[in-house]
Amino acid sequence: MVTAELRSGMGHVPVTPIGPVGGGRGGPVGMPGVAPVPAAAAVVAAIVAGDDERDPTDPWDVAIARNATGVLREANLAGVLTAADVHVADRLGRLGGETDERVLLAAALAVRGVRLGSVCLDLRSPGEVAPQLAWPAADEWPAALRASPLVGSGRPLWLDGTLLYLERYWREEQQVAADLLRREGAAPPVVDAARLDAAIDRLFAPDVPEARAAARSATTRWTTVLGGGPGTGKTTTIGRLLAVLADQPGPPPRIALAAPTGKAATRLQEAVGEVAATPDIGFTDAERAMLRALPASTLHRLLGWRPGSTRFRHDRSNPLPFDVVVVDETSMVSLTLTARLVEALSPRTRLVLVGDPDQLASVEAGSVLPDLVAGLSDPSSASGSARPAPTAAPQTAAPPTAAPQTAAPQTAAPPTPETSQPAAPVAAARGVVLLTRTWRFGGAVAQLATAVRTGDADSTLAILRGGGPEVSFLELEDPTRRAAAADPVLRGDVVRAARAVREAATAGDVPTALERLNDHRVLCAHRSGPFGVTGWSRIIERWLATDLVPAGSGGARTAAGPGTPWYPGRPLLVTENDYSLKLFNGETGVVVRLADGSLRAVFTTGGSADPAADHAADHAAGPAGDAGVAAIGFAPSRLTHVQTMHALTVHRSQGSQYQRVALILPPPESPLLTRELLYTALTRTRDAVRVIGDEATVRAAVQRRAQRATGLAERLRPAAG
Numbered sequence: 001m002v003t004a005e006l007r008s009g010m011g012h013v014p015v016t017p018i019g020p021v022g023g024g025r026g027g028p029v030g031m032p033g034v035a036p037v038p039a040a041a042a043v044v045a046a047i048v049a050g051d052d053e054r055d056p057t058d059p060w061d062v063a064i065a066r067n068a069t070g071v072l073r074e075a076n077l078a079g080v081l082t083a084a085d086v087h088v089a090d091r092l093g094r095l096g097g098e099t100d101e102r103v104l105l106a107a108a109l110a111v112r113g114v115r116l117g118s119v120c121l122d123l124r125s126p127g128e129v130a131p132q133l134a135w136p137a138a139d140e141w142p143a144a145l146r147a148s149p150l151v152g153s154g155r156p157l158w159l160d161g162t163l164l165y166l167e168r169y170w171r172e173e174q175q176v177a178a179d180l181l182r183r184e185g186a187a188p189p190v191v192d193a194a195r196l197d198a199a200i201d202r203l204f205a206p207d208v209p210e211a212r213a214a215a216r217s218a219t220t221r222w223t224t225v226l227g228g229g230p231g232t233g234k235t236t237t238i239g240r241l242l243a244v245l246a247d248q249p250g251p252p253p254r255i256a257l258a259a260p261t262g263k264a265a266t267r268l269q270e271a272v273g274e275v276a277a278t279p280d281i282g283f284t285d286a287e288r289a290m291l292r293a294l295p296a297s298t299l300h301r302l303l304g305w306r307p308g309s310t311r312f313r314h315d316r317s318n319p320l321p322f323d324v325v326v327v328d329e330t331s332m333v334s335l336t337l338t339a340r341l342v343e344a345l346s347p348r349t350r351l352v353l354v355g356d357p358d359q360l361a362s363v364e365a366g367s368v369l370p371d372l373v374a375g376l377s378d379p380s381s382a383s384g385s386a387r388p389a390p391t392a393a394p395q396t397a398a399p400p401t402a403a404p405q406t407a408a409p410q411t412a413a414p415p416t417p418e419t420s421q422p423a424a425p426v427a428a429a430r431g432v433v434l435l436t437r438t439w440r441f442g443g444a445v446a447q448l449a450t451a452v453r454t455g456d457a458d459s460t461l462a463i464l465r466g467g468g469p470e471v472s473f474l475e476l477e478d479p480t481r482r483a484a485a486a487d488p489v490l491r492g493d494v495v496r497a498a499r500a501v502r503e504a505a506t507a508g509d510v511p512t513a514l515e516r517l518n519d520h521r522v523l524c525a526h527r528s529g530p531f532g533v534t535g536w537s538r539i540i541e542r543w544l545a546t547d548l549v550p551a552g553s554g555g556a557r558t559a560a561g562p563g564t565p566w567y568p569g570r571p572l573l574v575t576e577n578d579y580s581l582k583l584f585n586g587e588t589g590v591v592v593r594l595a596d597g598s599l600r601a602v603f604t605t606g607g608s609a610d611p612a613a614d615h616a617a618d619h620a621a622g623p624a625g626d627a628g629v630a631a632i633g634f635a636p637s638r639l640t641h642v643q644t645m646h647a648l649t650v651h652r653s654q655g656s657q658y659q660r661v662a663l664i665l666p667p668p669e670s671p672l673l674t675r676e677l678l679y680t681a682l683t684r685t686r687d688a689v690r691v692i693g694d695e696a697t698v699r700a701a702v703q704r705r706a707q708r709a710t711g712l713a714e715r716l717r718p719a720a721g
C-alpha cells in the first residue's frame with residue numbers, strides 16, 4: 001500500500017536534473033528560525049535554476065510546500081527540497097505512521113536525490129548540498145531510519161549501510177549487480193583460441209593493445225565494457241570485434257546494435273557501415289557485408305516497448321534472441337533501463353557496453369557506465385586491466401598530455417606510449433577496456449576536452465584563448481551573455497547553417513536537409529532564461545528573419561518562420577514521446593517540401609530490431625545515407641509535441657555530433673555547470689567550437705564535478721562479489 005503510493009507519487013516527480021543545490025535561493029538558514037530570503041538574490045537564483053517565472057517570496061509559489069514544518073520546511077525554503085519532495089515524504093509518513101522528522105527528511109532527500117539523478121542518499125554527506133541547515137547527527141540518523149516502519153523489506157525505503165534508497169531503485173541496483181556478477185561467475189564462452197588470435201592479428205594492428213584487448217574480452221567474456229572519449233576508435237573497435245566474433249566456428253552470430261536514443265542508434269548504424277567500408281582494415285568480403293547489413297535500434301525498440309506498460313516484451317522469461325548485444329552511448333543509459341536490459345539477456349548472450357564514462361550521466365537516475373568502470377576495474381589484479389581504471393568516482397585526474405593526437409589517460413596511470421611499437425599485451429581484467437588514443441581530432445579540440453576532463457582549468461583557459469580555427473572564446477563578463485547577440489562570428493555560423501538546411505529542404509532533398517541540420521548547433525546549459533535555449537531561440541529567429549530571405553519567399557517573417565509554423569527548413573525537436581508515431585523525446589528533424597509541393601516533417605529513424613514495429617510512418621523520404629539509414633516523414637498535422645529547434649540544451653545534445661558548436665555558458669553559480677557538462681558540450685563538435693562565457697565560469701565548470709550517489713560500483717567490487 002505504502003509502496004504503491006510512493007510509486008504513484010514518484011510518477012509526478014520530475015527527473016530532469018534542474019534545481020538549486022547548495023541553498024542557492026537564499027542566505028543562511030538556521031534552526032529553528034528561518035532567515036528571510038533576499039528577493040533579488042532569490043530571483044537571480046531562480047533564473048539560474050532555469051525558471052525565471054518562479055519567485056520564492058511569492059506566497060502562491062508552487063515551489064513552497066505550505067504544510068511543511070520543522071526541518072522539512074527549512075530545507076524547502078532553502079531551495080534544497082521542492083514541494084514535491086516534501087509532499088512525497090509527508091504522504092509516506094502519513095501512510096506508514098511515521099512522524100520522526102529525521103526519517104521524513106531522509107525520505108524527502110532520497111526523493112530529491114532521484115530527481116537530480118542519484119540512485120540513493122548517502123547519509124554521510126547530506127550537508128554538502130546545504131551546509132547551513134542543521135542536519136541530523138551522522139551517528140543517530142541511520143539508527144532512526146532502521147527503527148522506522150518506512151524502512152525495510154517490502155517497505156518504501158531501504159537502508160544499506162549509510163545509503164538510503166527508495167525501494168524501487170535499491171531493487172534495480174541490486175538486480176543489475178547480481179545479474180552482472182552472475183554473468184561474470186558463469187562458465188566463459190567456449191572459444192577457438194587459435195582462430196581468435198589469428199582474427200585479432202588480421203584485424204588489429206599491434207599498436208592498438210586496448211582495442212585488441214576489447215576484441216579478446218568481447219569474445220571470451222559474457223560482458224565487456226569499452227570506454228573512451230570521442231574519436232578514440234570505439235566504433236571502429238565495435239566493427240572489428242564483431243568480425244572477430246563472427247570468425248569463431250559455428251553459425252554466424254545474431255548481432256543486435258542498440259543505443260539509448262534514435263539519433264545515437266542512427267549514428268551507430270552509419271558509423272558501423274563506414275567501418276565496413278574502410279579499405280585498410282583486413283575484413284573479408286563476407287565480414288564487410290555482415291557489418292553493412294546490421295541495423296541499429298533504440299534500446300526501447302530492442303527490448304520491445306509496449307504502450308502503457310513499464311515492462312518490455314523481452315525480459316527474464318522472454319530473453320532477447322541474440323548472441324551479441326552491443327550498446328553504444330551507454331553513458332546515457334539510466335539504472336532502470338540497464339536493469340531491463342541485463343534481465344532480458346540470456347546467459348548465452350554476450351553484452352558489449354560502449355561509451356564515454358566522462359560524459360554527462362543519464363537524465364534519469366544512475367551513473368551506470370562510470371560505476372561499471374569503477375566497480376569492475378581491479379587495479380590490484382595480477383593481469384591488470386587494459387589500463388588501471390578509476391577506483392572510485394570521481395575519477396582521478398592526470399595532467400593533459402602535450403602530444404596533440406593523444407588524449408591523456410583518464411587516471412593517474414602513466415600515459416600510453418604514443419609509438420607504433422608492439423605494446424605489452426593488455427588483458428581486460430573483469431572485461432573493462434578503456435581506449436586512450438585519439439584518432440579523429442587534430443589538436444585544439446582534443447586538447448581542450450582533455451584539459452577539461454582532467455580538471456586543469458589553467459590549460460583549459462590557455463587553449464580557449466590560444467586562437468586558431470578550431471577553438472575560439474568570446475569572453476563576456478555580462479552573466480546574461482546578451483552581448484553575444486551582436487557577435488558576427490556566431491551569427492554568421494548560425495545563418496550559414498540555417499541557409500544550407502533551408503535550401504535542401506526547399507528543394508525536397510531530404511538526406512541533405514537532415515545532414516545539414518548537424519552543420520552547426522548552439523548549445524546552452526539551461527532550457528529557459530536569457531542564457532538558455534528559449535532566450536537564444538528568440539535571438540536566432542530574429543537573425544534568420546533578417547538575414548535569411550530567399551528570393552521570392554514573400555517576406556522576412558515568412559522566410560524565417562515565426563509567422564508560419566510549418567515552412568521548409570524549420571528545424572524540429574520532439575518534446576514528448578509519441579508512441580503511435582514512434583517518435584521519441586529528443587529526436588530532431590526538419591520540415592521539407594516534397595516534389596508534389598506538400599510539406600513533410602522528416603526525422604532519421606532509430607531503426608528497429610523488429611521491422612514490423614515500424615508501421616506508423618510514411619516512408620516518404622527514402623534512404624538517408626550510404627548505410628541505408630531511413631528517414632521517416634509525417635504530415636505536419638500529425639505531430640503534436642514538436643518545437644522549433646534553433647538551440648539545444650547540452651543534455652539533449654548527448655549522443656549527437658555537429659560540425660561546429662557554439663556553447664553559451666551560464667553564470668558560474670549555475671547548478672547545472674559542471675565539468676561533465678562542459679566536456680560533453682565540447683565533445684559534440686567535429687571541427688570547431690566557439691565558447692561564450694568568462695573565465696570565472698570556465699574555472700567553476702572545470703572544478704565542479706557532477707556527483708551522483710549510487711551504490712553500484714561498490715556492489716561490483718571484488719569484495720562485494
Ligand SMILES: Nc1ncnc2c1ncn2[C@@H]1O[C@H](COP(=O)(O)OP(=O)(O)OP(=O)(O)O)[C@@H](O)[C@H]1O
Binds near residue numbers: 229233234439440
Ligand atoms: N586503430 C586505428 N587506426 C587508424 N585510425 C583509426 C583507428 N581507430 C579509429 N580510427 C579512426 O579514427 C576516427 C574515429 O574513430 P571512431 O569513429 O571509431 O571513434 P569513436 O570513439 O567511436 O568516436 P565517437 O565516440 O566520436 O563516435 C575514424 O576516422 C577512424 O577511422
